[in-house]
Amino acid sequence: MAVVSRTIMLADCQSFYASVEKAHHPEYAGKPVVVAGDPERRSGIVLAACPLAKAKGVTTAERLGEAIAKCPDVVIVRPRMAEYIRVSLQISEIYRSYTDLVEPYSIDEQFIDVTGALHRYSGDYEEMARQIQQHVLAETGIYCRFGISENKILAKTACDNYAKKNESGVYVLPKDKLAGTLWTLPIQKLFMAGNRMTHHFRSMGIETIGDLANTPLERLKLLMRRKFGKNSDINAELYWRIANGEDDSPVTPQTHEEAPKSIGHQMTLPRDYGTLEELKVVLLELTELVCQRCRGKGFMGQVIAVGCQGADFDRPTGFFRQMKMMDPTNVTNQVYRAAVQLLERYWDGNPVRKVGVTLAQFQDSEHYQLALFDDRERSMALERATDALKEKYGDSIIMRAVSMTPAGQARDRSGKIGGHYK
Structure with a gap:
């Protein structure tokens, strides 16, 4: 088992809105479910699709009519945002029973710093993640996936690219193993890089995350200045640091409670x-x-x-x-x-x-x-x-x-x- 200096988890609730509905409606078990705008009119946008619906090709943000064409027997549920917020807060409380360092990232994702709590699990952070996973499932019926690493960027990357796709829902991404993992992924998998940015990276000859990570920073700044102008150095360094798994930011519980500007x-x-x-x-x-x-x-x-x-x-x-x-x-x-x-x-x-x-x-x-x-x-x-x-x-x-x-x-x-x- 790899050793990391900090132990940060990114916990993600699978198909959150749809999972809440299936947990609250046992009659939906074994059925493809989507949460969408207007079930009566059979119109709107798919906000969430359960794994059974996704297996039929249904995707988030597509039109409901397209989802029905792919999966005619899909169960369509109108969103209940107040209930989703309530369940999200309930899950936050479960995480806080393990550590007080819990930082919401979205309604269905949260960063958890468990470094100070690992002694109770003999340093086995994978076992700790599995226990939290079972705790949340038992209390709410929601299945969570956990990306684990030494910082927030790598924990998020581990969850999105690996934990969501393996059987256990838990994946550890050590920083010293990036050459055989993260760096092999195509550049469109880079965190915070959208379609337009990945197109620009390819035009620079950068096809994989490893290509970006191994481009000298000064060289990357020069390439981006040619593409975007002289004020692109900050973005160049941001993407370079993400590709290299560098992130010093702490897990901050009050990050969304600071006085707004x-x-x-x-x-x-x-x-x-x-x-x-x-x-x-x-x-x-x-x-x-x-x-x-x-x-x-x-x-x-x-x-x-x-x-x-x-x-x-x-x-x-x-x-x-x-x-x-x-x-x-x-x-x-x-x-x-x-x-x-x-x-x-x-x-x-x-x-x-x-x-x-x-x-x-x-x-x-x-x-x-x-x-x-x-x-x-x-x-x-x-x-x-x-x-x-x-x-x-x-x-x-x-x-x-x-x-x-x-x-x-x-x-x-x-x-x-x-x-x-x-």
Whole structure:
């Protein structure tokens, strides 16, 4: 068994959404299951497919109609995002019963540093992974795969390329064994390299991850400068370090709890919006969401940014502009007035399909400057009351009248998490 200086695991839940549904519905056992947008209309995008569906050729992100053509007997389930979040948090608690160093990477993937807990398993990290695997399966019905190495990059690589494909669901990738493992893989398997980047690597004569890893860094920087310009040195070093399995970053439990530099929301609209009145409705709804989040975190922001984008990506239209308000605030109406100024000033009248609002340059909401004739105290008290109602009963318990108009999206969004139904 190879020895590593740190022991980092990347735990991945197999076909997470579909696995949750199969665990909750014993009648789905032995049946191909996909989680997709609209089972009644048999339309939408496949968000997750269980292994039985994948064996029939069904893939994530394909249209549901294509999945049905490949697998006519597939069971289609509407997503339940609130339940998936609950199960994800339950699995996190299981991981934390083994070590306090657990860092979420996504809803179904988490990094686990078990270096300090290995003594309980006589240093056998593979046995530890198998025990955690059985624990999660027994508690939730979810099967997890574990990539293991001495850092996060290699643990992720081990999981994606090996643990997901072997029978045990556990794979160790020592850094001193990369020549016979990672480096033999084609360049498209490189973590963080998309289709366009791998195409560029091939044009440089780099066909495998090993080719990249063994290219001298200065040579790689020169090649990338020729391809992308003088500001590509950082990306060159990033890809070179990934290919060589170099990563010093720790597993940080609070990595997603640090104070944000900005808070924003954006919305893709169900159709093109072509009038100022329609756009103002969505702008108000987004501003309210942003301000509600800011109030919940105890922030006031002074810089407001608004963005609009058209539906035609071949001929992009729209704008993204920001302005500094007179004083920091998280009062919806005050931020909305500034957002409208940006919209009226920069919108060119072309149809809009996506709108975004962001608030930045924060300060503590407990300390602020009062102004003569300022009704901020009354406005803040009112918004604290509505926030409390929404926290207890849901966002749809109280809404602005404009949200009930055809342009309003708040009522529909209140039933969703991350764009999917709860």
